Amino acid sequence: MTQRAASSTPSEPEQPATFTLSPEKLESGASNNYKSVTLSCNVPYHITNIKRPDWIGISGNSIAYGTKKEMTVIFLSNKTGKARTGEITFTVETKNGKEHTVTLPVTQQGAEETPEPEQPATLTLTPTTLTFPASGGAQQTVDVTTNADGWDVSLKDPNQDWVKATSDTAAKQVTVAVTPNTTTKKRSAEVVVQSYAGLTRSFFVTQQGNRPPESVSGLSLNPEAMTMGGSSGAVGFTLKSDKPWTVTADADWLHPGSTRGNAGTTYFRLRFDQNTTGAVRTGKLTFTTTDGKATKTFTLTQRVGSAKPKPSTPPEGTYDYDLAVNPESITLSGEGGGSSIDVVTHRLWAGSTADDWITLEKAVGRGDGSFDFTLAPNPSKEMRHGKITVRTEHGMDELTIAIHQQGQTGDIVLPGGVKVSGLTLDPATLIVDGDIASTLISALITPDDAANKSLLWMSSNPAVASVSILGQKRSGVALLPQLRFAPDADDYALVTIAGKGKATITAATSDGSGIVARCEIEVRSTVGNTVPYAPAARIYATPGTLHLTLPQATRVEIYTLLGIRLRTLDAPAGDTSVALPRGLYVVKAGQAAQKVRIE
Structure with missing residues (x-):
């Protein structure tokens, strides 16, 4: 047994650490075998890394501090016909941060028979991320696929007692349950699975923070007025009220989707009839809270006549245009919200948009119809402009609806009103030298009571390192990251190493504050034992x-x-x-x- 102390400056006095291995070396026959070893010390320590030959596996290690650790060393069958030797190197750390290395020599006899081909050890976890609501919710499972005789499961940080991971080797699953999250912050834990063949994989557990529902004050409509074409159709707008409410219409051609509602945020739908009066007309909906203290009016202006093309037999050589949309332009506030588009045609049609802040819902149909759309909150102070395009089959007809969204001005107050003032990523730099295939980046946001802590993550070079939100299900994450992250992080992102080179992972706030933080990654070499094939889509x-x-x-x-x-x-x-x-x-x-x- 050899022992070396790494140079470091202890944060507090500690008596010199003395480590003892029992036994001081291990020997085994050629067949698959299990040996026990105990690593003792006169001061508390924990093991931060283990290097071993590929024919050696280790189980029973815990990250918790202690003065004695009993582990099992697994010797895989030696079918080479020759004896082999090696050593297991334990990197340990005492509580004051001082590192030591302890070495255990291992020897295994060779088999006399002709070696037989053996399958490489495998260990795969599916999925590699689990997301739980703040309330806890139902337990979830992770499937474990391995050709080893068995495996153990443990938390990387044993102090995260809000997660309970239970192994079921018969069902080849790990069952995960979490306690309710009473804080407002998202939290994450890493669960480690180690096979008896020595392979280690991990999966991540994330639980949303217990954020209070958006507070609604007073009564508001977004937008408060719209102009539509002369054909029948429908519109939608966002209604917010801190009290139950009722609504009345002053025109019989207006048909509200409901006549009353409860406190909170509602997407309100309004249908209207075709205008056959020969003149522009205006109708109003009046919303009133049940206590009579707040009143808001929505005004719908309808143009003359029907926007629906009239069927006709076109002269030879001409084309009968058969498409109309209502409205042709709409402006919404920077808070987001949505509305609907009315489509009039005899043909098959579909709506599309190239703007990622505009989301269409079921924008496809045949004949007359309508579809809804929603806008994400505008993080900028400037008004932004987008468009929705409606086309009929074969692209014969095409019309564009102009979408305008106001910027975040002083007249529009986001829920809570407190914006992000600081953003830090941990780590800020990362060098990968074949030691990891994936890792987590944690984000710390200040102040703690910021109303909108949502982050936009992106990678400057996905061919080197790609980034995804931790809450999304993923597969193929290979090795256990060896980095430590802030336990009070507000958000996490999963980074997957793809190739050599440099990449910058950027996190940007989405509340209009303009705060940005970056993590610089340099990949010098990739993991050598990753999956040897790329699964098809x-x-x-x-x-x-x-x-x-x-x-x-x-x-x-x-x-x-x-x-x-x-x-x-x-x-x-x-x-x-x-x-x-x-x-x-x-x-x-x-x-x-x-x-x-x-x-």
Whole structure:
């Protein structure tokens, strides 16, 4: 046994550490074998790293501090025909931060028989991330696939007692349960699975913070007025009230979706009839809280006549245009919200947008119809402009709806009103030299009572290091990260190493404060024992939903069989689901393309 002390400056006095191994060396026959070893010390310590030959496995290690650790050393079968020797090196740390190394020599006899080919050890966890609500929710499971005789499960940080991970070797699963999160911060833990063959993998558990519901003060409508075409249709707007409310209409051509509602935020729908009066008309909805203290009015102005093209037989050589939309332009506040678009046509049609802050809902149909859209909050003080395009089959007709969203001015107060003033990433720099395949980046946000702590994560070079939000399901994370992260972090992102080079991971606030933080990553070499093949993208459907399982982050495009692009999204690695109406679609994910049927 050898012992070396690394140079460091202890933070507090401590008596010299003396380590003892019992036994001081291990010997084994050629067959698969298990040996016990005890590492003792006169002061509390914990093991931070273990280096060992690939024919040696170790189980029973705990990260907790103690003066004695009993472990099991697993000798894999030696079928080389020759004896082999090596050493196990334990890197240990005492409570004052001082590091030591302790070495255990190991020897294994060779088998006399001719060596037989043996399968490499395997250990795979699916999925590698679990997300729980603040209330705790139902327990979840992680599937364990390995060719080893068994495996152990433990928390990387034993002090995170809000997570309980239980192994079920018969079912080949780890069952995870969490206690309710009574704080407002998101929290995360790392669960380690170690096979008896010595392989180590980990998965991450994240629980949302117990944030109070958005407070609503008074009565407000967003927008408070709209102008529509002369055909019948529907509109939508956001209603916020701190009291129950009722609504009345002053015109019989207005049909509210409901006549009363409860306190909170509501997306209110209003249908209206075709205008056959020959003149522009105006109708109003009056919303009143039940205590009679607040009143708001929504005004709908309708233009003359019907926007619906009249069927006709066009002269030879001409084209009968058959598409109309209402409204043709709409402006919403910077808080976000949504509305609806009315479509009038005899043909198959679809809506699309290239603006990622605009989300369309079921924007496809045949004949007259409508679809909803929502806008994300505008993080800027400047007004932004986007568009929604509606096309009929084969691209024969096309119309554009102009979407305008106000900036965050002093007239618009976000919920809570407190913006982010500081953002720090841990780590701020990272050098990868073949030691990790994935890791976590944690984010600390100040002040603690900031109203909107949502972050936008991005990578400058995904070919070197890609980034994804931890709450999304992922697969293929290979090695256990060896970094330590702030236990009170507000957010986490999962970084996956893809190749050599440099990349910058950027986190930006989404509350309009403009705060940005970066982590500089340099990859000198990648992990040598990663999965030797890249799984193909899987595209399939269940009733009402398209499912994608992707080996890496990929641009996905969804088309109708007529070649109309309905939607474009940047899907992360792992599992993604997209709600779609019934029909046939062509889905392109990177180089893969597949036709799917949605029932």
